[in-house]
Amino acid sequence: MYDYHAHTNYSDGAFLRWMVDAAADAGLDGIGLADHCNVSPEPSARRYKRALGFNLDLTYERRREAIEAVRGDVDIDVFDAVEMDYDPAHEDAIAEFLDDAGFDYAVGSVHELDGANVHTRSHFADKPESERRELVDRYFEKLVSLVESELFAVAAHPDLIERNPHLRGFATxxxxxxxxxxxxxxxxxxxxxxxxxxxxxxEFHPAPAFLDRLVDAGTGATVGTDSHEPDEIAPRAREVEAELDRRGLEPLRIGEIVSDSRTSGE
Structure with a gap:
């Protein structure tokens, strides 16, 4: 099985080598290093990514050298990927960066609502329910735009709003x-x-009812443990395998999505 969504010290994860070794120890066929990246021109976004050290737009070439070095030492595929923050207003900047960077593939994520990260519970806690429902509507509008942009191979955690208890339960x-x-x-x-x-x-993302709808639609799905630490990879991978077996699903490989000579692992 391939895990196409994991993080390293080039964003908010553990050392790159540790993550690759853990994936190999877990028996995975490959690991996709999809560190966070944001190329929004908004000052607030720039301050946020500098504060958290999400600087892959500046460091991806250095990380690529590290990936090339570790590939020679392991028997699994290691993908040079990115998890890109998406906003419809910034499609041109995202497209230009992805074209220049030439990653093996890109994962797209909607992380921002109402000027705040979806994970920021305090930002949404005091908003009336009607406003929170409108924000969930906006989240899914952005997610549909992300898919329609054709900029990404993978749409990450497609109901991320469920992680926030103040936004949870409003998806329809x-x-x-x-x-x-x-x-x-x-x-x-x-x-x-x-x-x-x-x-x-x-719960997994998508939540069970959402995944049921996607399975019925025949969309297929890749696997992403979204691990940030080495000891998260194996237990998460086991749970994903069990869910795939329960549903009788075969996960998609990146090569089935992206017909690109840079992509390996078939």
Whole structure:
């Protein structure tokens, strides 16, 4: 099995070599190092990424050298990927950067709502329910735009809002249907993401009802453990494998999505 969504010290994860070794020890066929990246021109976005050290737009070539070095020491595929923050207003800047950088593939994520990261519970806690429902509507509108942009091979954690208890439970069948329809017409695939499965949220992304809709739509899905630490990879991968077996699903490989000579691992 290939894990196409993991992080390293080039964003908010552990040392790159540790993550690759852990993937090999877990018996994976390959690991995709998809560190966070943001190329938004907004001053607030620039301050945020500098504060957190999300500087892959400046360091991806150095990371690429590290990936090339580690590839020679392991028997699994190691992908040079990116998890790119997406906003419809910044598509041109994103497209230009991705074209210049030439990653093996790009994972797209919607992380921002109402000027704040979706994970920031305090920002949403005091908003009335009607406003929070409108923000969830906006999240799914952005997600559909992400898919329709055709900039990404993978749409990451497609119901990320469920991680925030103040936004949880507002997603509807109409939201799911809109995303499924967009995915059906796109080269972009959703992922089965285990980033909060063994933590406080306790579910995969997409949540069961959402994944049911995507399976019925025949969109397929890649696998992403969304691991940030080496000891997260193996247990998350086991849970994903069990869910795939339960559903009788075969995960998509990146090569089935991106017909690009840079992509290996078939």
């Amino acid at each position: 069948e109409d939201h799911y249907a809109a995303v499924a329809d967009a995915l059906r017409s796109s080269r972009t695939a959703p992922e089965i993401n285990a980033g909060r499965l063994l933590d406080d949220y306790g």
